[in-house]
Amino acid sequence: MGLRETKMERTRQFIAETAFDLFVAQGYDATTIEQIAAAAEVGPRTLYRYYATKEALVVSFVENGLDAAMAAFEAQPEGTPLSEALHAVVASVEHTITTNPARLLALYEIFDRTTSLRSGLADLDWSWRRRLAQEIMRRSGGETDSLFATLTAASTMNVIEVVVQTWTASGGTVPVGDITRATLELLRSRVIPIPAPTG
Incomplete structure (x- = not known):
């Protein structure tokens, strides 16, 4: 796996980890894509490139x-x-x-x-x-x-x-x-x- 792919995989995993922290803290239904993106410090469009849906x-x-x-x-x-x-x-x-x-x-x-x-x-x-x-x-x-x-x-x-x-x-x-x-x-x-x- 090249450097770019490694960085993308780390970002992908960080987004997922961040999302679950929010799901645990405030519930799945109450958590929005925008909140996940903000907590993961990425834009919503970047998040959608990794995960098409919540x-x-x-x-x-x-x-x-x-x-x-x-x-x-x-x-x-x-x-x-x-x-x-x-x-x-x-x-x-x-x-x-x-x-x-x-x-x-x-x-x-x-x-x-x-x-x-x-x-x-x-x-x-x-x-x-x-x-x-x-x-x-x-x-x-x-x-x-x-x-x-x-x-x-x-x-x-x-x-x-x-x-x-x-x-x-x-x-x-x-x-x-x-x-x-x-x-x-x-x-x-x-x-x-x-x-x-x-x-």
Whole structure:
């Protein structure tokens, strides 16, 4: 990445960070694009070059968290058992939650009240699952088929979603690590039923 691209990415991230500080402080609906631009010390036209809508700013926070989780997976040395590499993904999400609890709680409150944002989140969810499935297949050196990789990626995302939703439902009062351990233990113990084949 060149100097210009690096500077643009820093500006993009700073705008998003500034926006979320305002969302937490005064609420999503009460925050205007003009207020975000002023706080980030950029003009509204500059802000629109990075984020076409206020909704895009919200989705970007989730995207950044998922990108960090993907980077954690990709950073695992080749030959690392898949279960350990996937645990790095979940650990990254835990880190995002514990680092930015107020922002995450504000984020899910916004999603609960904004239908259009839920649609954007669903698109991001599916895109990330595909990326993870592709990386699982790449790391397997051709020994993993598409169905296995797709189901593994979906299961990982399901764990992330259950952990985040359970944590936000508690208002952030339950330690996210406890929720993660309980979720993974339920899956490991096989007490969670799955559809059985018939015939």
